[in-house]
Amino acid sequence: MAFNTLNYSLFLVAILMVTWSLARFQMLRLTILLLASYFFYMCSKPIYILLIMGSTCVDYFCGKYIYQSQSKGIRKFLLATSLFSNLGLLATFKYYDFFALSIQQLLHNVGWLPVESTIPLLQVMLPVGISFYTFQTMAYTIDIYRGNQVPIESPIKFALFVSFFPQLVAGPIVHARELVPQLEKAPQVTSKQVSDGVFLMMKGLIKKVAIADWLALNLVDRVYDNPDVFSSGEVMIALYAYSMQIYCDFSGYTDLAIGSGKMFGYELPENFNRPYMGTSVAKFWRRWHMTLSRWVREYIYFPLGGTHKGETRAYLNIMIALVVMGLWHGANWTFFWYGVIHGMVVGVNRYHNQKRKRLGLPNEFHGFALIWRIFLAFQFVTIARILFRAPSMENAWTITQSLFTWDWSFGHIHWKIWAVLFVSYAIHWSPKHFVSDARDRFSDLPAVVQGIILAVIGGWMVHLSNVQPVPFIYFQF
Template sequence: MPAVLIGQKSFFIFLVVVLLGYHLLRGRTAKYAFLLAASWVFYAAISPYYLWVIWLLTGIDYHVGRKIEAETDERKRKRWLVVSVVSNLGLLVAFKYTVFFWDTGVAVANLFADVPPRAWDILLPLGISFHTFQGISYTVDIYRRQIKAVDSKLDYALFVSFFPQMAAGPIVRAVEFLPQMAMPPTPTAQQIQDGTFLFARGLFKKLVIADQLDMLFVSAVFNDPSAYSAVACRWAVLAWAVQIYCDFSGYSDIAVGVAKWFGFELPLNFHLPYLASSIADFWRRWHLSLSSWLRDYLYFPLGGSRGSTFRIYFNLMLVFVLCGLWHGATWAWLAYGVYNGALMSLHRVFDQSLKRRAWAVRLRASQPWAVFAWLATFGQLLLGLILVRMTGWSNGAAMLEGVLGLGEGAKLVPATVPLLVLLGLAGHGWELVRERLPRFAWSWDPLRAVNAAACLAAVAIFSPGVSKTFIYIQF
């Protein structure tokens, strides 16, 4: 069966068939059973050997949820919760981190003896990083008595496997999704319209901006930074920032848009992340569903910002190290987590030391400071993104040299790159104007329709023949 990857022809055919089938069917059970079967077909098309993973975890979390709810003994409730958390994290760790631990062990063992390199690999089941977190949040919320366990196996299975967001989020909470399932929602005119606009915008971001930037420039520079001039290296880092944003937020737009066509609302995953004025602000704008999950199910249970100073900074660092490792089981992602944890800690020190000083409060409220804070934050983000994209440590060092102007390369930037970067950031600019100048904060639907049509036309013309896999699907 061909892979049904979003952005490919097979996906559009699949989507049309599923939408038609879903809306033509009558009755709650028939609709949800059809949608669940379609979601599993979608999963099997990409991860054919791993259907058992999602079936197993769905079964465990569904039954554990019911057990926790039925149980009155707190110790037993906790034991059931442990079953759910261990099952989800166990499979996640087994699939995602075995290779990392093995390679690290081999590297250490090689210090003392010759150990042959690994001759095997583990394929990652589709969306395992996302649906395991959904499963954990479901059982934890029941344990906390914030939600009731769902009665219907079908409802729970669809909540976990709903295909628009299964592969790369947003990570949906049971409290956000299950209440919408009481009756099969009929999409409103507004949902159909917004879904269309989001779908067109998502395709444009992914296929026209992200894939083109990668193909034209980003991959070439990151593969051989020493051949490029300092200006080209700086543009490459900026272009990479725009690429990863357009790739991931493009996927989220498509997922949210498609869900609207079924009548469901998914949480938004981004809010103009590159307008952040501090690193803490950035994590409140980027991949919101993951940030809020880590806050609610890891940071707060660890104690959050309560307790001793050491404990607070330990919590911050731990959350960001795990956030880095969630993205990928490599030393580079670990370093990215440490980098962000360190920045968050420094920001907290800075914030705490200045927030009681009147002159500092006045300064930080001024316009020039806002610009400075934005520039400083954006610079920190760009530096961190080198860690994520570099092909190896020496390659990362070469890129850093290039960015700092210490390299000797001469290749320049094609003029199309700044154009694509500007297009990729146009949404940020437009929203900024609307925020700062409320008289421009109008929305005229026909103009939005023309914008969506132009996005689709650009996709038809400029999308590469073969679309690249969404970056976050690999996480």
């Protein structure tokens, strides 16, 4: 049940009506929210509900007994059980076939496996949201082990923390300390929260349908499907279009998730902060998918030593963290190399910053220097996304070669594509208060006017939508 469908809108309204009417009955309200979340998840593939329920049970009891146990050995065993069960799910459903095929190809190449022999594959559909809820529950047990979190006593509240449907499928990746305290008390849903939630959902739908899907249909997919028929200039514009497409697709989903949560009275963490305003690739990652970046910093980069075990180790830790972030997105060599090149450039960023620090030069920039650094970081992120978008290394290489045919004609670029790109990037690079001011003005409007605006935008979205709604990009992760 995708967020950009009428079914989701009807489902959301129905659950809102029920939970609002049960505001005084806290546990009943939470139970209904949990059942609704499980129903929402089962709309993808019902059998996979067993995976999320199993992960929930394992981490609930592991967290509980890690906290209660005084034995260091038992605590480590329970933590290992939690990590093994979650990583086992990922290894089985997301990574097994990739590594099996890679090993099979290697063995064929060196002659250790006959060409007619193959390694058995699972060939199962990737469970929706598995990369998100496994990371969320692993963080919970790790935090308890570290003494940074007390266990959640109520199984209902813990299960809802894992499976709350607005953020279940594609994040944000929420810490228990962010959501659980809100579940402990009956939320006081205000008219401001509802109007803000509606505004965010409208914004998310516009990003998804009017920008992301439209750019994909009219340019990006065509170029990646048949790069040989496009000029270098057209391929370059398609790369810029994809940067905007994936931003609007994923941040649009996040807007819909946070907006849905607000209407239930729950605040979910922000996941984007104008990422293409980053003055370096490292700062881009602090602005893009911020909850994943935070997770990798807290549970991989810092435990490895961060920057506190010497310069060589610091660069190695950066590379490991970025490769993990690359492979988190998918089991493909394109994502591996995507992480590698980001790790290399972030390492260069660090070396440059350390050198400036030794010379007594500031690392803060203003004026033209600031604009230039934003420009360079954006160019790298955009070109590196060839690996992110391409279905294979062969396709990525073909796209890269297409940039060097030195044909800079733009005959396939309709004026509407130029207009959508100009407006969307102009809004992205506008002052931060631009969108927040629009939200506040919307909240101040009478309910009738808000309803009219909502109806007009809804009609526009229906007009722009395909017969079959386009899935969100991050659903595949």
